[in-house]
Amino acid sequence: MKVKVISVLEDNYMYLVIEESTRDAVAVDAAVPKRLLEIIRKEDVVLRAVLTTHHHWDHARGNEELARLCPGLRVYGADERIGALTHKVTHDQELTFGAIRVRCLFTPCHTSGHMCYFMWEDGSPDAPALFSGDTLFVGGCGKFFEGTAEQMYANLTQILGALPKETKVFCGHECTVRNLKFALKVEPENEMVKKKLAWAKGGTLAEVHGQDGPSGGAEDPPHREG
Secondary structure: EEEEEEEEEEEEEEEEEEEOOOOEEEEEEEOOOHHHHHHHHHHOOOEEEEEEOOOOOOHOOOOHHHHHHHOOOOEOOOOOOOOOEEEEEEOOOOOOOOOEEEEEEEOOOOOOEEEEEEEOOOOOOEEEEEEEEOOOOEEEEEEOOOOOHHHHHHHHHHHHHHOOOOOOOOOOOOHHHHHHHHHHHHOOOOHHHHHHHHHHHHOOOOHHHHOOOOEEEEEOOOOOOO
């Protein structure tokens, strides 16, 4: 399983997940179809499905165009407000794309229909991956537009917190430095936050998403905050 990290818009990430034996691919939060299709052509893969974490335009606005350009494309999500939705998914539902397996994790709060996607390949030495949309960021979480703090706490501690420790996290926005600067204001003596902030300022785009290092390739220069 190969993950391509694609920077789009102001600070968004969309992802292309490639099943390397078949060269089939799944996109996550395909907000900019033109850029996604460029990467698909470059990688010489076939797009089979789109997984959308939530309905906000900066995560879902490309669905209709991709559905038009790619007949038979399956679009998955948990919210009827997601454009071009063909398959509505529920919590703990599992999907299969070749060797890639996906578990849908319902995390309502940022939006009432937010879904994260946990992916892995059976028998693969690669770490599993979590596509967390706007629920979990590096050093923070998403805004509570349609939910409560109690919901977000449960999402982070009970749903996502139960995933394997080696899981690589691929989030929806690049706000790592901003989040950690805020954390340092709240806890100025927190050595872990200081270390993580130094790492974030000096790291690469792909490294921001892996707990221990790169996972996949970055297609654009990272968005960096001073």
